[in-house]
Amino acid sequence: MPKGDTCANVKTNKRVPTESNAFEGCEISLIKKKVTPSPSRKLSKLKATITRQDEGDECEEDIEEETESSCDEKEEEEEEEEDFCSESSSDDCMDPIFIKRRQKDDPKSIKKKHKELAKKRKDLKKECEKKAKEIIKEFKMKEKQRQRKEKDRLNKVKRYEKQKDKEEKKCRKERQKCEKDKEKVRRAKEKERLRNLKDKMKMKCDSLKYARTSDCEEDAETLYSCVAASRAATKAALAKRRSEKLNKQCVC
Numbered sequence: 001m002p003k004g005d006t007c008a009n010v011k012t013n014k015r016v017p018t019e020s021n022a023f024e025g026c027e028i029s030l031i032k033k034k035v036t037p038s039p040s041r042k043l044s045k046l047k048a049t050i051t052r053q054d055e056g057d058e059c060e061e062d063i064e065e066e067t068e069s070s071c072d073e074k075e076e077e078e079e080e081e082e083d084f085c086s087e088s089s090s091d092d093c094m095d096p097i098f099i100k101r102r103q104k105d106d107p108k109s110i111k112k113k114h115k116e117l118a119k120k121r122k123d124l125k126k127e128c129e130k131k132a133k134e135i136i137k138e139f140k141m142k143e144k145q146r147q148r149k150e151k152d153r154l155n156k157v158k159r160y161e162k163q164k165d166k167e168e169k170k171c172r173k174e175r176q177k178c179e180k181d182k183e184k185v186r187r188a189k190e191k192e193r194l195r196n197l198k199d200k201m202k203m204k205c206d207s208l209k210y211a212r213t214s215d216c217e218e219d220a221e222t223l224y225s226c227v228a229a230s231r232a233a234t235k236a237a238l239a240k241r242r243s244e245k246l247n248k249q250c251v252c
Helices: 073-087 096-105 107-210 220-250
Strands: 026-032 041-052 058-068
Touching: 107 220
Parallel strands: none
Antiparallel strands: 026 041, 041 058
């Protein structure tokens, strides 16, 4: 369809249409198309259908509009949803599946989801590092306790061995002393026995000296009397020795 002079390219705001003398008496309907936004600005393509009331001519223009984004991403998403729902006559605006698909395909929502996943990974990494530090700390503490217990056990073993060596040394000394005492007792007994034997021999000799020669004659009767006298003298000498020994022991 040919374009008239009144159908000029005009930049319009999507919320407030621009009033112009060229559009007097025209009905303008705007239909929003799919737009790919950029980080710094958004480009929306609008299709304008203008109809002259008096002449009945129609002309279609493709109008490109560039607007600078001055708000954050959340406000822009809300405004776009409101505009789309207000301008579109379709029931897809209220369809939850359509809204979910539109949000899923939206680059901003994908970027937001990536940020959330990155944050979750970062938090998970921090938590893992924290748990690893706690595990290492607990392991070091248990290792120190084990080393301390092992050290205490070795010290106890050393003390026990030292005490055992000391007791064995003491017992060895006591055994040696006991052996020496036994040897002393044995020697003392042997000495006493020899002394007693010597005393007995001396007393016997003394008794033989005391025996009268007159009693020791050749005949059997006199010889018997000599032996009897010698035995009696020996007994008397032994009794005297014993009494002297007892007297010496009783003297303090």
